[in-house]
Amino acid sequence: xxxxxxxxxxxxxxxxxxxRPADSLLDRESAEGVLNELDEYAVExxxxxxxxxxxxxxxxxxxxxxxxETIRKALSMGADAGxxxxxxxxxxxxxxxxxxxxxxxxxxxxxxxxxxxxxxxDARMSVVPAMVSxxxxxxxxxxxxxxxxxxxxxxxxxxxxxxxxxxxxxxPVVVSVVEKINEPRYPSFKGIMAAKKKxxxxxxxxxxxxxxxxxxxxxxxxxxxxFAARPPKAAGTIVNDEGAGGVKIxxxxxxxxxx
Amino acid sequence: MRMYxxxxxxxxxxxxxxxxxxxxxxxxxxxxxxxxxxSTDEIPADLRAQxxxxxxxxxxxPQEWGGLGLDLVQDVExxxxxGYTSLSVRSMVGTNNGIAGQVLVDFGSKEQKxxxxxGIASGEIVASFALTEPGAGSNxxxxxxxxxxxxxxxxxxxxxxxxxxxPNANLFIVFARVRAQTDKDPGIAVFLVPGEAAGIEVGPHxxxxxxxxxxxxDVNFSNVHVGADALVGEDGDAGYRAALTxxxxxxIHIAGLAVGTAQRALDESVSYAASATxxxxxxxxxxxxxxxxxxxxxGVMAGRALARxxxxxxxxxxxxxxxxxxxxxYCTEMVGKVADLAVQVHGGMGYMREVAVERIYRDVRLLxxxxxxxxxxxxxxxxxxxxxxxRKLGS
Ligand SMILES: Cc1cc2nc3c(=O)[nH]c(=O)nc-3n(C[C@H](O)[C@H](O)[C@H](O)COP(=O)(O)OP(=O)(O)OC[C@H]3O[C@@H](n4cnc5c(N)ncnc54)[C@H](O)[C@@H]3O)c2cc1C
Numbered sequence: 001x002x003x004x005x006x007x008x009x010x011x012x013x014x015x016x017x018x019x020r021p022a023d024s025l026l027d028r029e030s031a032e033g034v035l036n037e038l039d040e041y042a043v044e045x046x047x048x049x050x051x052x053x054x055x056x057x058x059x060x061x062x063x064x065x066x067x068x069e070t071i072r073k074a075l076s077m078g079a080d081a082g083x084x085x086x087x088x089x090x091x092x093x094x095x096x097x098x099x100x101x102x103x104x105x106x107x108x109x110x111x112x113x114x115x116x117x118x119x120x121x122d123a124r125m126s127v128v129p130a131m132v133s134x135x136x137x138x139x140x141x142x143x144x145x146x147x148x149x150x151x152x153x154x155x156x157x158x159x160x161x162x163x164x165x166x167x168x169x170x171x172p173v174v175v176s177v178v179e180k181i182n183e184p185r186y187p188s189f190k191g192i193m194a195a196k197k198k199x200x201x202x203x204x205x206x207x208x209x210x211x212x213x214x215x216x217x218x219x220x221x222x223x224x225x226x227f228a229a230r231p232p233k234a235a236g237t238i239v240n241d242e243g244a245g246g247v248k249i250x251x252x253x254x255x256x257x258x259x
Numbered sequence: 260m261r262m263y264x265x266x267x268x269x270x271x272x273x274x275x276x277x278x279x280x281x282x283x284x285x286x287x288x289x290x291x292x293x294x295x296x297x298s299t300d301e302i303p304a305d306l307r308a309q310x311x312x313x314x315x316x317x318x319x320x321p322q323e324w325g326g327l328g329l330d331l332v333q334d335v336e337x338x339x340x341x342g343y344t345s346l347s348v349r350s351m352v353g354t355n356n357g358i359a360g361q362v363l364v365d366f367g368s369k370e371q372k373x374x375x376x377x378g379i380a381s382g383e384i385v386a387s388f389a390l391t392e393p394g395a396g397s398n399x400x401x402x403x404x405x406x407x408x409x410x411x412x413x414x415x416x417x418x419x420x421x422x423x424x425x426p427n428a429n430l431f432i433v434f435a436r437v438r439a440q441t442d443k444d445p446g447i448a449v450f451l452v453p454g455e456a457a458g459i460e461v462g463p464h465x466x467x468x469x470x471x472x473x474x475x476x477d478v479n480f481s482n483v484h485v486g487a488d489a490l491v492g493e494d495g496d497a498g499y500r501a502a503l504t505x506x507x508x509x510x511i512h513i514a515g516l517a518v519g520t521a522q523r524a525l526d527e528s529v530s531y532a533a534s535a536t537x538x539x540x541x542x543x544x545x546x547x548x549x550x551x552x553x554x555x556x557x558g559v560m561a562g563r564a565l566a567r568x569x570x571x572x573x574x575x576x577x578x579x580x581x582x583x584x585x586x587x588x589y590c591t592e593m594v595g596k597v598a599d600l601a602v603q604v605h606g607g608m609g610y611m612r613e614v615a616v617e618r619i620y621r622d623v624r625l626l627x628x629x630x631x632x633x634x635x636x637x638x639x640x641x642x643x644x645x646x647x648x649x650r651k652l653g654s
Binding site: 072073076185186187188189190192193195196 | 269272273276277280284288309312313314315318327
């Protein structure tokens with residue numbers, strides 16, 4: 001089974017994020033870059049499937065120079081090879097452009113299974129897996145909390161408000177996973193050593209078969225017109241309850257037109 | 260002249276990733292479970308499994324034998340990360356990588372290494388270092404456990420105490436007397452004794468002041484028979500030298516741990532000082548509290564610089580005697596003061612169980628006792644300096 005896992009480098013979830021005044025883009029230098037948390041689950045699931053069914057796991061990531069650290073992390077968990085799409089033209093790409101580039105790289109490589117985390121912690125849109133499957137004309141099995149591989153049939157379980165959906169498709173398919181699916185492994189020290197020697201392909205936008213003009217800030221379908229820092233939290237009002245606390249709360253709520 | 264050109268087995272870029280990983284592991288997987296470790300007096304099995312899978316049981320064991328092969332310059336950086344959480348977690352992997360494992364690495368034969376080291380590196384084998392005896396702690400040269408020749412092997416008799424990881428040890432590195440002690444010759448040899456050997460009795464685990472999750476116990480050897488291949492080093496002399504070498508290296512590791520724990524106590528204190536209030540004022544706004552924090556920060560930075568310096572001097576061979584003792588003495592005393600201040604900054608809260616600094620206060624007390632008490636470090640430093648001055652005068 002040939003498996004691809006698409007991963008993204010995101011600013012550390014706990015770090016304070018800033019936008020760059022010059023172009024209103026996320027200042028990726030301002031915070032430590034880490035492997036998007038949900039993508040770790042995607043890598044883990046790929047490795048589990050590989051352990052059970054054999055095959056090869058390739059990590060695919062589009063991102064600046066330093067996103068290679070993220071690919072390395074996935075390789076140190078046990079994946080076999082990496083593909084890094086890095087190009088100055090890509091800066092500021094929106095989800096549509098990202099999906100075009102990923103699809104361009106993924107197609108014709110014979111992957112049976114393409115796995116994504118269901119969202120990135122920086123953009124939180126959850127659209128790229130669906131966009132990629134649409135571009136590739138593949139079935140999409142999204143938000144999986146369980147994946148079963150049975151020959152060429154892939155079945156996933158998705159939790160919904162009313163129960164479980166069981167969705168099935170024949171490979172090749174695109175799957176996105178949620179964090180319930182597994183517990184990502186920690187890379188071993190041996191894995192870290194081995195990762196340095198694993199094959200890593202570096203591609204440009206042109207290599208992905210995508211026109212440079214159709215990606216990046218210029219081609220984005222949405223732009224940030226303006227932004228401002230969140231105002232500091234204002235001091236709250238402290239009401240000492242001397243018997244009339246309930247009334248005071250009701251008055252407060254009424255003044256703020258909440259009741 | 261100092262020449263340190265890095266560790267060829269673990270280049271800087273690999274080591275960087277290892278450190279990032281350990282830091283992340285400590286912060287996301289161990290810290291949330293500190294109180295569980297404390298209240299159960301046990302490292303949870305799943306955490307131990309992760310630690311073993313990662314390779315932490317063999318970080319200082321050479322790659323040839325299945326370990327990661329960190330040198331001491333790197334080891335001390337790792338120690339600073341491990342020191343940031345419950346010290347019992349470090350203790351679980353500490354004997355394998357440190358005092359016990361290094362005796363094999365430095366003094367074992369090829370056969371001995373290939374028999375034991377791969378299992379030690381993977382964590383399948385837990386190795387314990389059995390030197391201390393009642394009445395022979397600071398002065399191990401006076402130990403009374405004996406090994407007497409028997410056919411082509413040896414018979415070991417005696418009692419050890421406070422032996423870390425003894426309750427689940429698969430291998431004891433046992434120091435025993437083979438000759439009477441003289442001025443020139445301590446007469447001590449070191450033996451590799453499998454944990455399942457007949458005649459070994461491990462006592463109930465000790466009830467300690469801190470470091471819950473790490474176990475020590477008495478170990479009794481009565482007529483324990485081991486083969487000739489159990490003796491470390493060709494002659495009987497290697498033993499005591501092994502103990503001293505292993506301990507000197509370990510002292511720098513402990514200095515690193517102390518710095519890591521001091522950093523944690525400091526971080527806990529700073530965030531507490533910034534958020535806790537008295538009369539509506541953050542306690543961190545009181546200058547007397549700021550002074551405590553300043554003293555803590557100063558101790559941490561001085562300790563960190565010293566631990567790194569000592570590791571470098573050890574690694575290059577420049578100083579393997581004075582510097583390890585200096586680093587252990589300063590850093591473990593420093594963390595004692597820092598932990599005390601941390602409790603002070605926390606006020607009554609600092610005296611309560613499940614508050615990190617309360618645990619730290621107890622955990623770090625041990626660092627000034629084992630692997631040479633502070634007094635013993637002072638003796639090594641002072642006597643060492645005077646001795647070399649005398650030698651210079653004499654020549
Ligand atoms: C939790 C724990 C884990 C341990 N793990 C191990 C282990 O895995 N393996 C092992 O072999 N040992 C282990 N030890 C033993 C430890 O190394 C000894 O306790 C330590 O060396 C001190 O020896 P002692 O307890 O006999 O104290 P003593 O040597 O009796 O010390 C008592 C006091 O006298 C002072 N003193 C002693 N001699 C002198 C001197 N010549 N000059 C000035 N002052 C002196 C000491 O500094 C101390 O203040 C452990 C101990 C503890 C508490």
